[in-house]
Amino acid sequence: MAVLLLNASMQPLNVISHRRLIILLSKERVAFLDERSQLEAAEALSGRRLPQGVVVVRLLRTIQVPRRLLRPNRRNLLLRDDQTCQYCGYVGAAAELTVDHIVPMSRGGAGDRxxxxxxxxxxxxxxxxxxxxxxxxxxxxxxxxxxxxxxAHIIFLRYPELKAAYEALLTV
Ligand SMILES: [Zn+2]
Known part of the structure; x- marks a missing residue:
């Protein structure tokens, strides 16, 4: 079971644990976005069982998200560039792709930017x-x-089932 937490503005914020969900619910910080989730959460709260499947919750008040910078390592670059060659557009498996220094390091280009x-x-x-x-x-x-x-796309690359649930939500 995955819990997707949205900001009050509907922007995806994070994937949270059951435990965190229960805490947010008991503090009345979040609301459910559909009836089925609402029902399942009521059962979860009463201690009978945990919600099944994907649950989407929304914060009742907007929070400011600090912009935490990630390192430009190979894994993060593949995520940012959607595993797509930034010159010709070829989309490939990670093993088929390399990391290119736009200005080569031998000519003064930075290796960590x-x-x-x-x-x-x-x-x-x-x-x-x-x-x-x-x-x-x-x-x-x-x-x-x-x-x-x-x-959001990092979250969705890691949890494709949440992407589907989120998109379904926006089309209602
Ligand atoms: Zn290419």
Whole structure:
């Protein structure tokens, strides 16, 4: 069972544990978004059993989310770039993709900055080699920026079932 916590503004915030859900419910900080969840939670609260399946709850008051910066490691870069080569658009398995330094480190490019790192397929990385993209007629598909902890798509990549539940909610 997964519990998706939304801000009062409906922005996905996090996935929380049963225990945290019970605490938030008992403090009347959250509300359920559908009747079935409401019912299941009432049962959970009365101690009979835990809710089944996906539960979506919404905070009753908006909270400010601190923008926690993640490290631009390979895993996070693959998440940010949706496992897509940022030069040619090829979407591949993680093993088929490399991390490219836009300005090569040998030419003074930073090795640890979000704005100098992108996911590239092996072919593009080989073609680009020790060049800046513009020197070999290559272009980035979008400007690379930092990834922060609260980005909804990180949550949804890790929990696809929550993505479906959230999207269903927005289309009602
Ligand atoms: Zn490519």
């Amino acid at each position: 979000w704005d100098n790192l992108v996911v590239a397929c092996k072919k593009c990385n080989w073609r680009k080699a020790n060049h800046r993209p513009e020197e070999v007629g290559m272009h980035l598909r979008r400007k690379p920026g930092p990834l922060t902890q609260e980005y």
